[in-house]
Amino acid sequence: MAVRIISILFPLFAIAALGYVVARRRTPDLTEANRLNMDVFTPALVFGALAGRHVEASTYGWLALAGLIVIIGSGLSGRLIALLTGHNPRTLVPPMTFNNCGNLGIPVALLTFGEDAVPAAVVLFALSNTLHFSFGAWYLDHHANLWSVLRNPSVLAAIAGLSVSLLDIPIWDPLLQTVVMVGNVAIPLMLFGLGVRMATTKISTLGFALIVAISRPIIGMLIAAALIAVFDLPHIQAATLLIFGALPPAVLNFMFAERYHQEPDKVASAVLLGNLFAFLFLPIALAFVL
Structure with a gap:
């Protein structure tokens, strides 16, 4: 099992490490690449x-509800x-x-269970992304335009x-294959960009960062495990939900904190340390689902 876990996580961390090494040597500007990933490649992936594939309306309904409960429960725990x-709740x-259900969640699901797990991971990603661009923006700024979520390419692609x-x-079929090929750019670019971000971010507030880095995956996994015991989810969906609960904070949190002037240095430290702690918590989650 240890070899299986290492083989699953190695490509993820290897690509992120490549981004880190490149960033330490030449500090690449990925602003436009990240924008393209958010506006083109990730929507194509979604x-x-x-x-x-054809699915019934009920196929991912319970998973979406469980994912929503994990998100809400984690937020209330954070409060x-x-x-x-x-600390300031905002x-x-x-x-x-x-x-980090985009940069890590989808790749982990793909490498663990193959293409069959991607729709479940994408459903959770689309749910979290929609809430982040709507409630997340409103939480930091009550004057934020919530209708802007409908212009988010990933949300539109999910719909x-x-x-x-x-x-x-x-x-x-050739058109669908073209979209899939474009979407295949998203995951490695996400991971590479994550490595670049980690190389250019410093941990300035260790106490705050440790609180988030440790409590975020532990609480997420506990809530997910409780929901798995209650909901009759198929194995791959249950496993994807537990992995979803174990994921570290999204890099997007830093971008939002910077945009709304909400202590971005603290949030950047939490995101960086949380993603480093993924080396610990993702193997734990995978040990339970394999």
């Missing part, structure tokens, strides 16, 4: 994963931890709530992909 530790709650899948709308 659409291809959902539209490429309680903020009150107990004296700084601590978002990285506790929104995890379109689900519509095609649920309605069983035929798509010309």
Whole structure:
């Protein structure tokens, strides 16, 4: 099992490590590449994963509900931890709530269970991404325009992909394969960009970062495990949910904190340390699902 876990995680951390090494040597500017990934490659990945197979409306309904409970439960736990530790809830709650289900969640699911697990991981990613761009933005700024979430390419791709899948709308196979090939760019670019971000971010507030880095995956896994015991989820969906719970804070949390001037240095430290701690918590999650 140890060899299996290492073989699953090695490509993820190897690509991230490559990004880290490159960034330490030449500090590449990935601003435009990351924008393309958010606007083109990731939406193609989302659409291809959902539209490429027919599913019934109930197939991922319980998984989506369970994912929503994990997100809400993690956020409420973050609120309680903020009150107990004296940290600003607007700084601590978002990285506790929104995890790295894009950069790490989809690749881990893919490498663990193959293509069959990608739709489940994409459903959780689309759910978290939609909430992050809507509630997450409103939480940091009550004047934020919530309708902007409908212009988010990944959200639009999820709606379109689900519509095609649920309605069983035929798509010309070469066209679908083209979309899938474009989407295949997203995962390695996500991981490479994560490594670059880790190389250019410093841990400035260790105490705050440790709180988030440790409590985020532990609480997420506990909530996910409880839901798995209650909901009758298929094995791959249950495993994907547990992995979802174990994921570290999303890099997007730092971008939001910087945009809304919400102690970005603290959030950056939590994101960096949390993703480093993924070396510890993801193997634990995989040991339970394999």
